[in-house]
């Protein structure tokens with residue numbers, strides 16, 4: 001692991017100025033000045049892959065099974081076994097099950113997650129995988145900014161305070177919410193938050209204006225309020241959802257709200273993997289089934 005010292009790329013967290021170095025493969029990665037965001041089709045669950053212009057890589061959630069490993073295999077260079085940062089928005093099965101396999105297969109440098117204590121075998125397996133990984137752990141709290149380099153930032157908007165060690169079973173409203181910014185392109189990533197957290201975020205006064213909204217909770221009717229859509233004012237919405245899922249996601253209520261706001265909609269069950277590319281001024285969206 002000596003070659004890590006040669007790495008040029010780094011992630012800086014907020015004001016702590018902690019600098020984490022990555023593998024030399026970061027240097028070998030394509031550097032075309034473009035930000036790429038993939039909303040992977042992993043069935044009923046979320047998995048979002050970010051490649052910063054300098055090659056830094058972030059995976060947000062891992063979906064309900066190991067499908068994410070296949071998506072990563074299709075997207076990453078075959079020799080790349082490092083991931084700079086993994087974010088678990090919350091510990092429901094459709095978000096962290098795949099992440100356990102990711103921690104097993106890849107060397108992950110940083111893990112962002114709220115350590116909310118739950119009584120479940122999945123939570124135990126996740127904790128075990130995190131401990132085994134030995135990554136730097138970042139407790140998400142609104143206001144922390146993760147600098148991905150080349151003026152690409154991930155800002156944490158929610159939760160408002162640390163939930164480390166808090167015990168609870170319903171955690172949708174504690175999802176880590178992030179805004180990804182590159183120049184004029186802003187993408188809002190909302191985990192599975194519901195109305196309560198959407199209202200909290202609006203009241204916090206955070207800048208949630210975005211071009212692209214990852215619709216919360218797979219299009220559940222308890223999320224994506226009109227007032228939230230009004231504040232975000234997205235041009236494009238992405239729903240990560242499995243075909244014929246048993247929850248009835250996305251709901252007609254949310255589809256109608258998005259339509260009323262004139263938002264262009266992409267869905268992983270219909271469009272497959274959805275790739276957003278931005279040069280910091282303009283963005284384009286491609287789908288590949």
Ligand SMILES: [Zn+2]
Nearest residue numbers: 045094192217
């Ligand atoms: Zn979910």
